[in-house]
Amino acid sequence: MTAGLQARLNRIGTDGRFLIVPMDHGITLGAVKGLKDIESTISAVTAGGADAVLTQKGIAPRVHPNKNGAGYIVHLNASTSIGPDSNDKRQTGTVEDAIRAGADAVSFHINVGSKFEREQLEALGKLTSTASSYGIPTLAMAYARGPDIDEHDAESLGHAVRLAEEVGADIVKTAYSGDPESFKHVIESTQLPVVIAGGSRSSDRETIEMARGALDAGGAGVSMGRSIFQHDNPESITAAVSAIIHENEDVETAMEHFR
Incomplete structure (x- = not known):
């Protein structure tokens, strides 16, 4: 690993x-x-303890004045919920675009098991090579998604995170399998730091329990969107999750951040 x-x-x-x-x-x-x-x-989530925020490149001017010194990741592919297939993630930028946007890292989404897997795998492989040449970390969002695939199955998730390591990612994000015992297989499938997705908006306790379970299995943290940015108090939920991730608190103690 280079110094950069x-x-x-x-x-x-x-x-x-x-x-x-x-x-x-x-x-x-x-x-x-x-x-x-x-x-x-x-401003709220970074004040609450988020290490980094992630957006598409075009939002960069709205990020930097408000991130309170936190890190910044630029995401480089996307799809829409109203398009013909939301699994068909298409590239929206380059590593060079991300550098110009002031990013500390890049990220890319791949749906392992989908009919778009081949194209996304090829694109991710090229992206990691380019990012590595600049000393830019790549966060691979590697999900198990496709026909007859259980998106929370530990075996499938283990395959997805191993794929991310095989093609040169530096961190991998995936879904949570539901409990620490099954998630250990996912963690053991790679030597990369594994962070879990939050999925759709959950209750405060569910969000905190997921973070605690991922850490108990050996995970490296979370990459949670809607559960945090759609919260009525984004700073408080971020502080509660941060207490789990960075202070190793238990669920009940972390819940005190709402009081």
């Missing part, structure tokens, strides 16, 4: 743990709650 790559990984995490808040959903879902005034949301 390590320095940039340190900007998007803390001591090998990661609390990332992705807010690239404006392409997928539109300007939903939490994204219209994205400046206030970014």
Whole structure:
């Protein structure tokens, strides 16, 4: 690992743990709650302890003045919820675009098992090579999604995270299998830091329990979007999740951040 790559990984995490808040959903879902005034949301989650925020490149001017010194990741592919197939993620930018946007890292989504897997696999492989040449970390969002695939099956998730390592990613994000016992297989399938997705908006306790379970299985943190940026108090939910990730608190203690 080069010094530059390590320095940039340190900007998007803390001591090998990661609390990332992705807010690239404006392409997928539109300007939903939490994204219209994205400046206030970014300020709140970073004040609450987020290590990094993630957006598409065009939002960069709205990110930098409000991120309170946190790291910044630019996401480089997307699809929409109203298009013919949301699994068909198409490239929206380059590593060079991300560098110009002031990114500390790039990310790319791949749906392992979908009919678009081949194209996404090829694109991710090329992206990691380019990013590595610049010393830019790649976060691979590797999901198990396709016909007859259980998106939370530990075996399938293990395959997805191993794929990310095989093609040169530096961090991998995937779905949570539902409990620490099954998620251990996912963690053991790769030597990369594994962070879990939050999925659709959950209750506060569910969000915190997911973070705790992922860490108990050996995970490196979370990359949670809607569960955090659509919260009525984004700063409080971020602080509660940060207490799990960075202070190793239990669920009940973390819940005190809402009181």
